[in-house]
Amino acid sequence: MRLPNTPHFRTLPVKRVVIFVGFSCMNDCRFCVAADKRAFPDKSTLEIKGELLDAYKGGARQVSFTGGECTARKDIFDLVAFARAQGFTSVQIQTNGRAFASIAFCKKMLRSGMTVLNPALHGHTATLHDDLTRSPGAFRQTVLGIHHMQKLTGGKLLISMNTVIVQQNYRHLPEIITFLLKFKVMHVQFAFVHAMGNARKFGKEIVPRKTDVMPYLKRALDIGRKRGVLVMAEAIPLCLMQGYEDCVSEFYIPTIEVRERGFIIPRFEDVRVNEAKVKFPSCRVCCSNGVCEGVWREYPEYYGSTEFKPLKSTKGFS
Ligand code: SF4
Structure with a gap:
């Protein structure tokens, strides 16, 4: 078995710490x-x-601030500047x-030293995004x-877009990426909804069937590839991604340390693979x-496992 033409997360030398700063957020x-x-409390x-400081001592050189909504904090500029001063690249x-709708906020974030903007847009129209x-x-x-x-950056800032795939937007994925590409972003990720929190509460009203999603997702990935943008899909197994192995997000994720509220996960990839995700007897x-x-792990409760058929050849791998 050989890997696709992508850096696999297990071989990436970079270590990133993901810091959950708290769970306050102005969206719902x-x-x-x-x-x-x-x-x-945050x-x-x-x-x-x-x-x-701890994470840097432990070898992390990348940091990702998340929440909740990290820009809702008044100290976000101070935190970003502190991270850069410690040596996070x-x-x-x-x-x-x-928060970036305020140009003053944007300027202050850039002055503080942020290097990657990872905004989420879940629709190509106000009606769809604001509803979600x-x-x-x-x-x-x-x-x-x-x-x-x-x-402000002359298009030089790394902007990595994220769209969560749900019942309400999956038919619009090609329109969503077409809309995002107007902003000349360098990277677009479509993340299949994880049925926790509110998504768990809404169940099938929000969680779509993966095989229903795939034709739209593949069209969206094709649009991104044609434009030379790095496009990825997260939490879609390889049997549904044949011919799109270069778009499998999990192949690109570096070693991640997660700092949640009250606990640390030193290697999130281990938890993701061994606890948060599940495979089936036929996968053997x-x-x-x-x-x-x-x-x-929650997905089969909604749609079972019949969509996932074992692959017989290494087609698509090189
Ligand atoms: S059959 Fe199982 S192991 Fe094979 S690609 Fe699908 S989910 Fe993955």
């Missing part, structure tokens, strides 16, 4: 995986700075993007934010079994 997405945790500035902001985020005006603000950041005879992560 229908699929938010952290919705159950909102009552927990971490203090001191606590986060301590985590940055990459400081990624995972965000709903709304349950936040009127969110689409306009996020789109304006991306526009500001592109303009699949030629991709060694590199495929399967599906989120």
